[in-house]
Amino acid sequence: MTVLEKILEIFFPTKCGICGKLGKNICENCYNNLKKYEIIEQHNEIYFVYRYEDIIRELLIKYKFNGNAYLYKTFSECLLKNKKVCKFLKSYDIILSVPLHKKRQRERGYNQSKLIAKELAKGINNQIEIYSSKKVMLHKKIENEKIINNYSLKFLDKVLIKNKNIKPQSEKGIKERINDVKGIYSIVNNSCIYGKKVLLFDDIYTTGSTTNECKKVLLEAGAKEVGILTIAKDYIN
């Protein structure tokens, strides 16, 4: 912990984003309660962690629309406590988030997905460092390879950008969503992602129109593979 972090801890102590208990960004009790929303079945390159309902939905709304930026720590900690999510994160070279248009980001004050994606990269790299320094032999082949090659998951910002501000996806029907996102994303620097395994992070997956369009743009720009990680999957739409 840096000096600044220690000072911040005095004035803004770490507390559970759900019940407010001091100590961690998510307490054991709340973390265990969230387990009933976990999605068991995963597709190959796509990972939804929770169903978008009840407490998950409330927490995401609180985070996205009510200015509670600090909740990125709670979500990040939940994901980093999940071994399957960690394994998935470690199978990629780069993580980036679905971008907001600069006007939207100014209004909200933060990009909710970017805060989490950045924290996930930091968290997973810390985990790998701990494993390497203790020289723990890991059973999983993929993790061993990554450590030997001084692996780290790189968070990239301002590579994938949104060129046009469109009305929120949640206010539209499926057909309109797909047509609306065509051509609104682009890549600023192809060389950063060329030949890399890229993980795209978003908070909620509904029809997939946004993430699929971003995936298409990333593949066209030369990414070797593109995976998708989202906190929640909305089954209502």
Ligand SMILES: [Zn+2]
């Ligand atoms: Zn709690």
